[in-house]
Amino acid sequence: MIKAVLFDLDDTLIDINLGAFMARYLAGQARILSRVLRVAPPFAYLAVVEGYLRIDSFSRTDDLTSERLFFQTVCRRVGRPLDLDVLAEPLAYYDAEYIDRFRGGIVQAGPRAGSHEAIEAARSLGLEVALATNPVFSLAVDRTRMRWGEIDPAVFAGVSHWANSRRSKPCARYYQEFVSSLGLVPQECLMVGNDAGRDFPRPAIGMPTAYVGHGRPGRGVFRGSLLELAHRLPELVVSLNEREGRGAGGQASPSRPTDSYHDRTRR
CATH class of the missing domain: 3.40.50.1000 (HAD superfamily/HAD-like)
Incomplete structure (x- = not known):
């Protein structure tokens, strides 16, 4: 029933426009990670993309939350230790406040x-x-x-x-x-x-x-x-x-x- x-x-x-939103979101997320983890922006962006590919993979065998797997992948990719406490505050602000400005323009939400x-x-x-x-x-x-x-x-x-x-x-x-x-x-x-x-x-x-x-x-x-x-x-x-x-x-x-x-x- x-x-x-x-x-x-x-x-x-x-x-x-989900594709446009994803493009803007990932680019901004990569900029934050670049500054926090102190790596060049192109490397941070590639790490972010790899993180999303990992969590969206149909062949996953891990038992991690997608959040944990994403940050584990990013930090390993850029050669930095995983420290979610350091990342938490800037990313929380980005998710809860900053991305609200994405609504207009090409995203058209x-x-x-x-x-x-x-x-x-x-x-x-x-x-x-x-x-x-x-x-x-x-x-x-x-x-x-x-x-x-x-x-x-x-x-x-x-x-x-x-x-x-x-x-x-x-x-x-x-x-x-x-x-x-x-x-x-x-x-x-x-x-x-x-x-x-x-x-x-x-x-x-x-x-x-x-x-x-x-x-x-x-x-x-x-x-x-x-x-x-x-x-x-x-x-x-x-x-x-x-x-x-x-x-x-x-x-x-x-x-x-x-x-x-x-x-x-x-x-």
Whole structure:
């Protein structure tokens, strides 16, 4: 039975040019690390890029939080001892205060149509809502982006970020550990996201995904806009619960039940 709705953030609940934001964020982060660790800016930037590649790697075998792995990688790459206390204050200011000025210009971050309606639709059904954003930033960066989208952090039962995650999307372990932190299992959660490559757990773990992007992934239990999802969510939840009930009763569940559901809602 569906008990929670997990929402992606970037280009799902908020509008943002994520590539432009990442470019600005990494460049600024590298400048700070260059000054604090006393290394040339190009070396600091390469170390930062390597850090993000490591935490986003699907072949990770470590058991570190992504935050720990990132800084461990950066410091080793530039030949400096790992000292998070030295790095904490400047990076905390950068994440919580400085990056707010990135909102305009090429980043173009702001509220997304249907985001509040989708969140409230889930809550009106008595479902928990949680923010399952790709955990490659600090909680402060997540909160800044929520603010750009006029999203109240208090509505979420949990928020994933690099200090509480050991994998990133689409790794199944990320999703399993996040839903476990909510006291749930994947089959009890509906994921809502716009990225066909990241918002579907890999390998599949029985967690349905409502797709609100521009593609047409065959695996989605819903395809449409966020506002359409808000209107159709009660019926979708009933459909998913009925499918789970049929499966639990020993009857074969249809392989693509919500393609037919989606087609029906779009007629």
